[in-house]
Amino acid sequence: MSIHHLPAPRAITVYPNSEELTIKIVENEDERLKAMLVRAIVYMHEQQCPFSEEFDLNDHTSTQIVGLDQDGEPVLTARIRYFNKLAKIERLAIRSEYRGRGYAHRLLHFILSICRQKGFSCFYLHAQARLQFFYEGYGFRPVGGDFAFSDHDYIEMVLEESEKQPQPSEQIGHWPMFLNRPENNLDQAGPLEYGISCDRLQHGLSEGVRA
Structure with missing residues (x-):
């Protein structure tokens, strides 16, 4: 398969018959601030995570993702970091009032598409234990032992795809x-x-x- 003909993970619209959501790579300071705001709401306010644990220097070097509704209101976010033969998916967050609409599935599809286009077929993340089943539905499997930070239980998970990307x-x-x-x-x-x-x-x- 030619890389030239890979489907591009450009901005996509989901749930057109309800609320419109655009998921895209952060392209400017306004979008970056909106992505950070979602993380502050979900992790710092909702999950009581301290600022020092939520934000770090990797925010300046990673690929940032943001989801916006039709009015430009920030809905969700995530970031991706790249290592040799491995893409690490981090900081997935969806504001509580937008959950239960399938947006998490759309977000993960978008992230995996970006990584595959870059040639990655191995993906790694830290999943909250309560969300392990969600990632298992995409083929992720647990590795290592459980661990905890910010008073939440996590587990390492890896997805290794047999079909290698161009x-x-x-x-x-x-x-x-x-x-x-x-x-x-x-x-x-x-x-x-x-x-x-x-x-x-x-x-x-x-x-x-x-x-």
Whole structure:
């Protein structure tokens, strides 16, 4: 399967017949603040987690996800960090008034899609013990022992997919503009590619992007 034809995890709309929700990668300071606000509401206020445990330097280096309703109100969030052959999913949070609508499933689908597009097929997270069954429904399995922080019980969980994803690095030497594409749009030509001649662009799209 060609990386060029992978489905892009761009902003998606869910539950169009009720409340509209857009899930997307944080692109600006306003969206970043909204993502942080959801975490403050869910973890600091609802679960009484101290600020020092909730926010850290990884917030400046991770991929931040935010979910917004049709009025731009922050609904949910998560973040992703990347290691060698492993994507770590963190800080999933949904405000209480928006739960029970399937948004957690949409959020996890969105996150996994981003990671797969980057070539990851192994995913790791810390699940609250009460939510273990949710992640098991996606193929995650418990590893190691239980642990606790902020007065909540957690368990390590891993999802290892047998089908390996195409690697973006495979495009090196074949299509130089591929790795310049925006974070969540590896299946579409990016801004720099539009500056290339039509003949060169067509060659890159048809031959440069390897299957």
